[in-house]
Amino acid sequence: MRAKREYRNRGDVEVAVLDALVDRADDGMTVLELRAAVDADIDTLESALAELKEDNLITVDQTEERVRIMPADHVVPDTDEAADADRSLLDAVRDRLGL
Numbered sequence: 001m002r003a004k005r006e007y008r009n010r011g012d013v014e015v016a017v018l019d020a021l022v023d024r025a026d027d028g029m030t031v032l033e034l035r036a037a038v039d040a041d042i043d044t045l046e047s048a049l050a051e052l053k054e055d056n057l058i059t060v061d062q063t064e065e066r067v068r069i070m071p072a073d074h075v076v077p078d079t080d081e082a083a084d085a086d087r088s089l090l091d092a093v094r095d096r097l098g099l
Contacts, residue, residue, distance in 0.1 A: 007075055
């Protein structure tokens with residue numbers, strides 16, 4: 001699943017972080033898991049996380065065991081919106097033509 005369209009006009013790393021977090025919205029991710037999911041060095045990832053946190057697009061849940069990063073609720077698309085985003089242009093044309 002991808003982050004809502006209105007949050008996709010950011011840097012490539014920030015969008016990749018949001019997309020990875022939206023995929024795991026229920027559980028969140030650790031920095032190590034994000035590092036494995038996003039193709040960026042740790043300094044770039046840290047900067048992206050700082051920007052996203054400053055813009056209130058992510059939340060940080062710290063427990064005794066570990067720190068989990070989660071997308072803010074308004075970043076995660078509704079299931080209908082997510083299904084529409086996953087549809088291809090060809091699917092839309094087929095529906096429009098009734099095929």
